[in-house]
Amino acid sequence: MPPIAPRIAIVGVAGRMGRTLVAAVEQDSNATLAGGVVEPGSSLAGADIGELAGLGRRGVVAADSLEAIVDDFDVLIDFTTPRVSLANLAFCSAHGKRIVIGTTGLNDEQLAELDGYRDRVPMVFAPNMSVGVNLTLKLLETAARALGDEGYDIEVIEAHHRHKVDSPSGTALKMGEVVAESLGRTLKEHGVFTREGQCGPRSDTEIGFATVRAGDIVGEHTVMFATEGERIEITHKASSRMTFAKGAVRAARWVAGQQVGRYDMQDVLGLKG
The missing domain is CATH 3.40.50.720 (NAD(P)-binding Rossmann-like Domain)
Structure with a gap:
């Protein structure tokens, strides 16, 4: 050993x-x-x-x-x-x-x-070694089970520096996977990674992704649970x-x-x- x-x-x-x-x-x-x-x-x-x-x-x-x-x-x-x-x-x-x-x-x-x-x-x-991100994943699991089937739209927004070559980030995908699995869904079926033109209204079960690449952003991830009258956001921001x-x-x-x-x-x- x-x-x-x-x-x-x-x-x-x-x-x-x-x-x-x-x-x-x-x-x-x-x-x-x-x-x-x-x-x-x-x-x-x-x-x-x-x-x-x-x-x-x-x-x-x-x-x-x-x-x-x-x-x-x-x-x-x-x-x-x-x-x-x-x-x-x-x-x-x-x-x-x-x-x-x-x-x-x-x-x-x-x-x-x-x-x-x-x-x-x-x-x-692991797509993200941050202790904070991995605690965030546990919070997302709980939030998805409580909110995801109660009329809350789910969106994942991530931002990284201009040099990052993959999109969405591995962390964003992992967050989406945790949410999807908690709801008995899969990203392959319910993940929406592009919206352009006349794409119509979102479905009730889709999990949307949005990506930002700019400057020297180390890593920011937000999962939004939004419904009529309120919005819950779970966010992790890395500064180093x-x-x-x-x-x-x-x-x-x-x-x-x-x-x-x-x-x-x-x-x-x-x-x-």
């Missing part, structure tokens, strides 16, 4: 989220910064990852492959792209490592591929990537002690059941 303070490696260590993850690991006394990976052939290979994160030298240099640091870490944290995350999941499975995946934008085929590893590797996969990074490190510490399986942040926080 990995040590109580797991040795953590970070993929994409030179990126915005990667640098924040380095800082989050360094702030956690129950985790050890063990390695970081940059793209193959990157000029940043060999750089001190503490310096990449603006923290000063930490004596741990960036590698350009997981193979180069395979003996140095227990848990890998990956916030990259679906293709890269799946390749890293396969690597962790083959080498007895644990993994935390915060990547969004996986399609149905990629999600099925990821799920195929549930019996081979301990993993935490650090909230996601700290959640990911918490997940890494937790999964270090788990058997093989596919887990999410609800498991990490003990919110299931």
Whole structure:
């Protein structure tokens, strides 16, 4: 079993989220910064990852492959792209490592591929690692059961920075899924992701989505339950990537002690059941 303070490696260590993850690991006394990976052939290979994160030298240099640091870490944290995350999941499975995946934008085929590893590797996969967001999901479950079948229209509104490549966000989709499942619906049947032109009035059972991409917005999500005479809004706003990074490190510490399986942040926080 990995040590109580797991040795953590970070993929994409030179990126915005990667640098924040380095800082989050360094702030956690129950985790050890063990390695970081940059793209193959990157000029940043060999750089001190503490310096990449603006923290000063930490004596741990960036590698350009997981193979180069395979003996140095227990848990890998990956916030990259679906293709890269799946390749890293396969690597962790083959080498007895644990993994935390915060990547969004996986399609149905990629999600099925990821799920195929549930019996081979301990993993935490969640579209949002924020503790606050995951508490919000529990609130949405309660609100949907109380309101969703009582004439309340349900809309999910999300906003992110201009560089985000997937839409709606993974968190928005997860919020919609929680609401839909609480009401015995599915997003495939009841999710409405575009409205344009003469689209007619909304149906009673649809769950609408609206997306904003602008500036440096870290992440804002609101689920609206609206009916005649009142509107209830459940909102989460993130002002720093650090909230996601700290959640990911918490997940890494937790999964270090788990058997093989596919887990999410609800498991990490003990919110299931």
